[in-house]
Amino acid sequence: MTAFPTRRPAARRSRTAAVGAIAVAGALLLTACGDQTDGADGGDTGDKKTKGSEAPLFDQLPKEIQDKGVIKVGSDIAYAPVEFYDDKDQVAGIDPDLAEALGKQLGVEFEFANGTFDGLITGLNSGRHDIIMSAMTDTKERQEGKDGDKKVGDGADFVDYFRAGSSILVKKGNPEDIKSLDDLCGKTVALQRGTANEDLAKAQSEKCDKPIKVLAFEKDTEALLQVKQGRAVADINDFPVAAYNAKTSGGGKDFEVVGDQIDAAPYGIAVSKKNTELRDAIKAAVDAVIENGDYEKILEKWEVTNGAVDEATVNGGK
Known part of the structure; x- marks a missing residue:
């Protein structure tokens, strides 16, 4: 028995297991x-x-x-x-x-x-x-x-x-020295729109002296790209997803997870x-x-x- 034999339509762009090209919305069976x-x-x-x-x-x-x-x-x-x-x-x-x-x-x-x-x-x-x-x-x-x-x-x-709880994913080497949600105050964060992680970032921003600038995208791959290119200091992501991207993207050289899991649900x-x-x-x-x-x-x-x-x-x- 072969699971999931169907391929995506040719018009859809290739995507790697970690941070591939930005996904295009559309139906695919x-x-x-x-x-x-x-x-x-x-x-x-x-x-x-x-x-x-x-x-x-x-x-x-x-x-x-x-x-x-x-x-x-x-x-x-x-x-x-x-x-x-x-x-x-x-x-x-x-x-x-x-x-x-x-x-x-x-x-x-x-x-x-x-x-x-x-x-x-x-x-x-x-x-x-x-x-x-x-x-x-x-x-x-x-x-x-x-x-x-x-x-x-x-x-x-x-x-x-x-x-799964939320995790903070940053550039490899953690150049902004991010350790917790408090360290995101006054900084720019990327994440996927409509997720519990967006709610978490907004709730944290309300606690900050300087609010967090939240960049919300349809796809998490887009949020990861913002971090990789330096337009955001972190991506707030579900723990298994953050850990997987830290391990696989760029052969493990692009990202790292900092701090503990947040609010497991x-x-x-x-x-x-x-x-x-x-x-x-x-x-x-x-x-x-x-x-x-x-x-x-x-x-x-x-x-x-x-x-x-x-x-x-x-x-x-x-």
């Missing part, structure tokens, strides 16, 4: 093998259902998804090592590997569609995606569809499967609040891969076992 529900000739819907029904958790899925044999996944595929395009233009990372393992339990395929991070929940609630897997931190605001006190959407339920698989049946099936599948050891193997592969959870939880974010 990438298939995660589940229970290998179609045969070599592609099969038909009836054949998918028959084979899918052999998976242990197939019957827990909503009838509509059983019939389609597919779960549509929204993701911003530019966030190594959680999800990214490798140097062969194949999708790779923690979430795609986890999706493949979940597919085996549920007996359906996971199809990833690439999009900008801050539009993913809108896509979920419009029906474009069935779920979101995109290193998305589970927060009360996202659960309730709020931006501060303002209602901005229907929100989502989250199946939490990993824990759960990553969640987002599901529409109207689709509790799918939410519960996803939770059961996550628990199953934790129990059978697939989950641990995936985290070991990507060297992020310090973010492991013992069981899936629903809406555990604060």
Whole structure:
């Protein structure tokens, strides 16, 4: 079984595993093998259902998804090592590997569609995606569809499967001697728009005598470029992503992580609040891969076992 065989359209620019070229938003379907529900000739819907029904958790899925044999996944595929395009233009990372393992339990395929991070929940609630897997931190605001006190959407339920805090990524050698959030006061910081890291930077800026200038971008690769070129002193990033970029970008010569993890919180698989049946099936599948050891193997592969959870939880974010 080959996971994610589909390549990106030729018009899309090449991207390395760490800091490749800036990603271009757009839809791209990438298939995660589940229970290998179609045969070599592609099969038909009836054949998918028959084979899918052999998976242990197939019957827990909503009838509509059983019939389609597919779960549509929204993701911003530019966030190594959680999800990214490798140097062969194949999708790779923690979430795609986890999706493949979940597919085996549920007996359906996971199809990833690439999009900008801050539009993913809108896509979920419009029906474009069935779920979101995109290193998305589970927060009360996202659960309730709020931006501060303002209602901005229907929100989502989250199946939490990993824990990660924020980290500060700076140029190799740390020329500005950044050690903590306090050292960012009065300086320019780059980060990805619509993330918990943007909220963290804004909250810190309010504590500063001199505010932080925040440069927010659609893609984290763009934020990293600002640091590399000296237009920002730091990128605030999720810990596994920051550590991965420090290790791989420029052969480990571009960046380094400074200070401790900040405010560790759960990553969640987002599901529409109207689709509790799918939410519960996803939770059961996550628990199953934790129990059978697939989950641990995936985290070991990507060297992020310090973010492991013992069981899936629903809406555990604060």
